[in-house]
Amino acid sequence: MSGEHQRRLNKASVVAADADKPITAAILTKHGKAQVLAPLFHQQLGWQLRGSDGFDTDKLGMFSGEIPRTMTPLECATEKAQLALAHSDAEFGLGSEGSFNSTYFGLMVMNQELLVLRHRHSNFTVVASAQRPVAAVQRQCRTITQMNAYIDALPPGQKFIAEMVAPETAKTRVAKGLSALSELLQQLPEVRVSSDNEPLQHAVTLSWDFRAHNCPERQQTIARAGEDLLRRLQHYCPHCECPNFVAEPYEKGLPCEVCGSPTQQWRSQRALCQQCGYAHISALEPTTAAPDLCDFCNP
Ligand SMILES: [Zn+2]
Ligand SMILES: [Zn+2]
Known part of the structure; x- marks a missing residue:
């Protein structure tokens, strides 16, 4: 352009x-x-x-x-x-x-x-x-009881994925978007066993389905x-009114409060207009770093 x-x-x-x-x-x-x-x-x-x-x-x-x-x-x-x-x-x-x-x-x-x-x-x-931490876990299950425990512990609305290696072809079989054990057994019929604690012939790995519509935690992020x-979009350049005039961390070297040496902590921030180039640099609070972040005081 x-x-x-x-x-x-x-x-x-x-x-x-x-x-x-x-x-x-x-x-x-x-x-x-x-x-x-x-x-x-x-x-x-x-x-x-x-x-x-x-x-x-x-x-x-x-x-x-x-x-x-x-x-x-x-x-x-x-x-x-x-x-x-x-x-x-x-x-x-x-x-x-x-x-x-x-x-x-x-x-x-x-x-x-x-x-x-x-x-x-x-x-x-x-x-x-x-970014947010999510408590997603993956588990290799060897019995129906283990699978039920995994499914019961999922947060509301969280769907899961089941993976197993098919014995006849050695290819991985995957079922996604699952919300119940019955759906898993329908899509992977070879998993079926006669009792909940009978060991499965092949382990099934269960994990979270991270696709946004199947993962309420991700929707929150x-x-x-x-x-x-x-x-x-609601912060504008004071000169040309272009949006996205937002301060970002700019320079490191915040001085140690004990010895004054520069540390790896941010000491300033800068908002830079992408349309006219106007920049505003400001000091960050606090103006000194704790000595445990200093290479000289806490090597
Ligand atoms: Zn220091
Ligand atoms: Zn501008």
């Missing part, structure tokens, strides 16, 4: 003045993310956010690894925002991408959700995010990322 055709953004570009003329945005989604975000954006900015099924986002990679992911989450969310523009006539395209990483020595899973918003008529791009995006 050449510079002369770039449209300039201001507050009126992102806040609908008139309910009859909503600002339009599109999100590519198979998994119900639009239902989580649309009410928030409608209430706060007068947006009409529509989900589109025009492109199978699973082509960009799947959690279960059936289609490997080759892009980083940020690249993937950016690509989805671009595809949302290509498959709609909306003013803004929204891309969403989640990741789950084992943390705290495998005791917790950190769910990070990224949202990338792109404007059709300029290079204006906003990246918003949220997506809603928080949506709130971060809304916040960014």
Whole structure:
């Protein structure tokens, strides 16, 4: 896109003045993310956010690894925002991408959700995010009793995935979006045994189904990322009124309160306008770091 055709953004570009003329945005989604975000954006900015099924986002990679992911989450969310523009006539395209990483020595899973918003008529791009720990667990089960215990411990609305290696083909059999043992037995009939404590011929691995429509915990993280995006769209450059004028951590080197040496802690933040380049740098509170964060006092 050449510079002369770039449209300039201001507050009126992102806040609908008139309910009859909503600002339009599109999100590519198979998994119900639009239902989580649309009410928030409608209430706060007068947006009409529509989900589109025009492109199978699973082509960009799947959690279960059936289609490997080759892009980083940020690249993937950016690509989805671009595809949302290509498959709609909306003013803004929204891309969403989640990741789950084992943390705290495998005791917790950190769910990070990224949202990338792109404007059709300029290079204006906003990246918003949220992360929360979720108590997702995976378990290899050898009896029906173990499977029942796993299913009973799931949070309300959380669906699960069952995987087993089929004996005749040595291929992995997978059943997804399950909410009860009866559904598992229907989809994987070879699992059936005569009593609950009889050992299964082949172990079955149960895990959370992380797809957004099957994972209420993830919907909460997506809603928080949506709130971060809304916040960014409601902070404007004091010079040109472009949105997303939000302070980010800028310089490290917060001085130690005992010896004054620079530490690895942030000492300043900067808001930078992506449209006119205006920057505002400010010191962060507190203005000194505790000595246990200092390489000299606590080597
Ligand atoms: Zn020190
Ligand atoms: Zn500006």
